[in-house]
Amino acid sequence: MEWHASFAPTMRQTAWTLLLARLGIAGLALFYWMLLLFAAAVVGGLYTDQSVDLRFSGFVMVALFGVASALTGLDWAVARQRIALRVAQHDPDGWDELLRRQRNVWRMVVLALLSAVWFALWLSLGMTIA
């Protein structure tokens, strides 16, 4: 199985990707849960100077995308190690599951990144104009 011998470094890369993904997902989860808490605090009236306006809707949008991304990523990170093992054991279905989850997690991450950066841009422009 020469091909699998040469594929071993890729499996090690997968292990590194898994570690980085877990760190990244932990960061995403912290960031977006904080946004959700902030949104809840606005609703609860803790920040009385913050009216429920466009800014609030932006927070909710970013937070929802972020939490969905974190959950999808968590699902992927947990499954990936198991899938990599299946691929190494020549399980043909392992490849499909690996690629399907890879597609799904990147879709969610992209939505979260886009919403976060656009919102940061909106805040930045707002501060610049102010």
Next chain:
Amino acid sequence: MNDDNPFQASGTEAVVITERQRLLHQTRATVWASAVLLIVPGAALLASGVAAAAYGTAEWWGFAAGLLGLMTLGVVTQLMRFAVAIGRVISDPAPMQWARMFRAERNAWLIASILPAFGMAGLAIRMLGG
């Protein structure tokens, strides 16, 4: 199923292979779209930071906007490299191409996970009245 190559098959397995390639095509399309869409806010954030510095009105958020713009463009670069690596796997599913694709994905994860962490720090400073 040919264990030596996840794309090589014969007869009825051709359907499975088509599904596998379809998943890779979808991932590549997602990554390309996100890279293109992120260019706009990345460039705008960078321009905002540069403008704030050029007009002598740079406060901490002007610097932060420029840095966030640079990081966003860094994410764009890594996403593009990832998309190109996926395309190479589609056209040539050799072990080296798979390894390159997973390596590109690891790099994209690395920089994409820094971005929300940076945003989290900025938001925390704002919420604490910085």
